[in-house]
Amino acid sequence: MGNAWIKKSLIRSGVLPLISRFTGHGVAILMYHSVMNDPASEELTLGGIIHSTKVFREQMEVVARYFNAVSLDDVLLFLQGKKTLPAKAVVITFDDGYADNYQAAKDILSPLGIPAVFYVTVDCIERQRLPWPSLLRHAFLTSKKNSWPEAPGMEWPLISAQQRIQAFDRASEHCSKLSGGPQGEYVESIQQQLGTAPPRPTQRLMMTWEEVRGLGRSGHTVGSHTMTHPNIAYVTESEARAEMLGAKNKLEQELAAPVVHFSYPCPALQPHWREHTVSASREIGYQTAVTTNGGLVRRHHNPLSLRRIRPTKTVDGLRWNLECAFLGRTV
Ligand SMILES: [Zn+2]
Incomplete structure (x- = not known):
């Protein structure tokens, strides 16, 4: 415009x-x-x-x-x-x-x-924990893995930055439907699958x-x-x-x-x-x-x-x- x-x-x-x-x-x-x-x-x-x-x-x-x-x-x-x-x-x-x-x-x-x-x-x-979208974003952007297995036979490639964002969006769709304990468990399961630790910011966020x-x-x-x-x-x-x-x-x-x-x-x-x-x-x-x-x-x-x-x-x-x-x- x-x-x-x-x-x-x-x-x-x-x-x-x-x-x-x-x-x-x-x-x-x-x-x-x-x-x-x-x-x-x-x-x-x-x-x-x-x-x-x-x-x-x-x-x-x-x-x-x-x-x-x-x-x-x-x-x-x-x-x-x-x-x-x-x-x-x-x-x-x-x-x-x-x-x-x-x-x-x-x-x-x-x-x-x-x-x-x-x-x-x-x-x-x-x-003192970031909202879950930031935790998932960190996991998908920092993972050293080449792919994310959403389900058996359903792998999301994590080679390019765009692919990482696409996989993050997919996981976010699932996580947005969860609250409380199940939401926290889902975030932890993603961090485990992707082999990442929770973010450690240099300042309190x-x-x-x-x-x-x-x-x-x-x-x-x-x-x-x-x-x-x-x-x-x-x-x-x-x-x-x-x-x-x-x-x-x-x-x-x-x-x-x-x-x-x-x-x-x-x-x-x-x-x-x-x-x-x-x-x-x-x-x-x-x-x-x-x-x-x-x-x-x-x-x-x-x-x-x-x-x-x-x-x-x-x-x-x-x-x-x-x-x-x-x-x-x-x-
Ligand atoms: Zn918000």
């Missing part, structure tokens, strides 16, 4: 912001995961979900300067018809609970006055409970991202309920405060939420839930299945995507 020069000229001309003032209100909820000085340092585990600290800082400066950062509680009031929001309202969210959320992102967000939501995977905090509490004390919102990060739409209804309720209870115990915001993990398979999970989330006591379905949140949308926007890895790209979203276009 267009070239960088045209995009930049349109943004600088002021035409896009002018038009978006007349196209009705919506909210852009941005979905981040991790912020690191050197994203390549965790390429074998987190992969493409890391933003560089420099780009993240500049993206947040763009949000502070050209958009209006609001809290998720304000969005809930907006959806309930109890509050109007400023034009071009943006919510910043983080999934999973990485240590850099506290150690890097917080210190960029707070001075700019941007409130954020941090959705924490409880088991990953409690056991998940937040501690004290850091999670620190985010709350800094005025940010802490939400739930399940216990063990399954695809909630593919586990049984009772497993889905246990993941959503267990995480809410544990977070409320650790934070000594209500936790009413939920984020659906989205590993491997679509959909990642269903009507019955929306009902269950409401019964359990969540007031909002975010998905990874793309687009703006509009006033008539269900608070328990909110859309989000994936932020690009460039500063101009983020501004362009937000301006276009507020114009009602998807790019």
Whole structure:
């Protein structure tokens, strides 16, 4: 879509912001995961979900300067018809609970006055262990084996980088349907088959409970991202309920405060939420839930299945995507 020069000229001309003032209100909820000085340092585990600290800082400066950062509680009031929001309202969210959320992102967000939501995977905090997609990714990318025997007579070659990713995707499809103990056993079985040890990062990668509490004390919102990060739409209804309720209870115990915001993990398979999970989330006591379905949140949308926007890895790209979203276009 267009070239960088045209995009930049349109943004600088002021035409896009002018038009978006007349196209009705919506909210852009941005979905981040991790912020690191050197994203390549965790390429074998987190992969493409890391933003560089420099780009993240500049993206947040763009949000502070050209958009209006609001809290998720304000969005809930907006959806309930109890509050109007400023034009071009943006919510910043983080999934999973990485240590850099506290150690890097917080210190960029707070001075700019941007409130954020941090959705924490409880088991990953409690056991100081990466979410399972990163463990599987590490196993498939570092294995010295030439193939992975998914089943008798079903070998996946592991020669090229592309083949390793294909096998990783295949294993992820299976693992995303598992939660709790069986999920952990599956990850260990893959590590055994591939002859790899769990990753040993040079720095602590998940937040501690004290850091999670620190985010709350800094005025940010802490939400739930399940216990063990399954695809909630593919586990049984009772497993889905246990993941959503267990995480809410544990977070409320650790934070000594209500936790009413939920984020659906989205590993491997679509959909990642269903009507019955929306009902269950409401019964359990969540007031909002975010998905990874793309687009703006509009006033008539269900608070328990909110859309989000994936932020690009460039500063101009983020501004362009937000301006276009507020114009009602998807790019
Ligand atoms: Zn996640």
